[in-house]
Amino acid sequence: MTTQQLYNQIQQKKSFLCIGLDVDLDKIPQHLLQTEDPIFEFNKAIINATHDLCVSYKPNTAFYEAYGLKGWQSLEKTIRYINENYPDIFTIADAKRGDIGNTSSMYAKAFFEDLKFDSVTVAPYMGRDSVEPFLAFENKHTIMLALTSNQGAFDFQTIQANDKPLYQTVLETSKNWKNSKNLMYVVGATKAEYFKEIRSIVPDAFLLVPGVGAQGGNLVDVCKFGMNNKVGLLINSSRGIIYASNGTDFAESARKEALKLQSEMALILEQN
């Protein structure tokens, strides 16, 4: 998928919502546990109930790996279900991978070719040759961690490195990498004031923004400082949507929560 196609979808749906499919068997409705593949059944119901309100789904691989082979199978079924039924959706494997060159190539192959995700999240610590193997895939997108939404972000990401916060050095350095046009960045919503600085470094890149809702970020502030002329934002919500109810009405409740966010987004898009 191209970023233009993603932008078209945003305009059409009046939404830049990404829904995180972080499925924990301890949190999903109990009646699903009797099905053969509870994780997939849960995802399918959530997707069917919300696909017109969001532009992206983001399964975090940790939640699937935690269930071993069965979990990996649920992930495969989920991505296939999205690609077959809602091919306009921008899919994100939230995997935060990164390794030496030939090894990163194996990860890129796994997520882009075999699983057919549109994008994958990566960690920057190992530098250029750990990320470029992902960037080599045409019309695939590599979403690199810049400034995350957790408390630990302040341990290293914001310390002064080369006379500026490390996350700014990461952003600037990555712009010089081969095929950097395929880069997007993770920027946590808990720090809306940082978006202004970030936009001065990467004016055109899409930013994947976790931390609206559960982690306390404010949508209006993030948009005020983070939006560019092609929107340039994907706002992620996971638990706030998918665990809105743990009864038999879970999908309907998830839709209601997604609708709230989408309505706010439609209003913001109208005003811009």
Next chain:
Amino acid sequence: MTTQQLYNQIQQKKSFLCIGLDVDLDKIPQHLLQTEDPIFEFNKAIINATHDLCVSYKPNTAFYEAYGLKGWQSLEKTIRYINENYPDIFTIADAKRGDIGNTSSMYAKAFFEDLKFDSVTVAPYMGRDSVEPFLAFENKHTIMLALTSNQGAFDFQTIQANDKPLYQTVLETSKNWKNSKNLMYVVGATKAEYFKEIRSIVPDAFLLVPGVGAQGGNLVDVCKFGMNNKVGLLINSSRGIIYASNGTDFAESARKEALKLQSEMALILEQN
């Protein structure tokens, strides 16, 4: 496994060799491709041929994920085979994971509880709360990237951060984390001169050292600066051992290469 048990094994085998099980179907002997699970058959043969010469095996998860469900199954069979047949071996899931707290907990559960690895590699960028969920497991070990052996290490790891190279800040900061006694670190062998500085920061921690051999590091230099009074080093070799031959003699050839390294190690241990 405790670090004391690991040290005992090192003394007994006169080896601190770790063998990386990075299995690429394009590189293994062709006759194995006719078996039902070529990756597992390859690993089993390599393990049977080398287990008395090394103290650790390290499958890199990328090489298994690249083959989807079948790959994940091969990984499960491999770790189970090691644990059942050679329970004294220190096993490392080279996964380089790291995510927000509740998500890192899922990864920790996947690698420590379900797959029963002794250790897993993690990336530091997301800070304390991305690593502490791994550290919470007793007698399990979390091997954090400090200074890697690839060219990209110089993009961020060695830049001045808080008036010292970032990797040193990472080492120092991590010592204050809860259960930091369960930390080990990845330190690439291509920069033997750095080991002296690193040992002044983390004198007691085990260091997992890639980059001897294929990536050009020198074993004697690394030991000179990196060894502590309980050895404190695990030297990894992957391709140099497991792809020593791609004929039917591959396991025997792998043993020969492992024996070369183990003999060098025995000599070094004797002289210290």
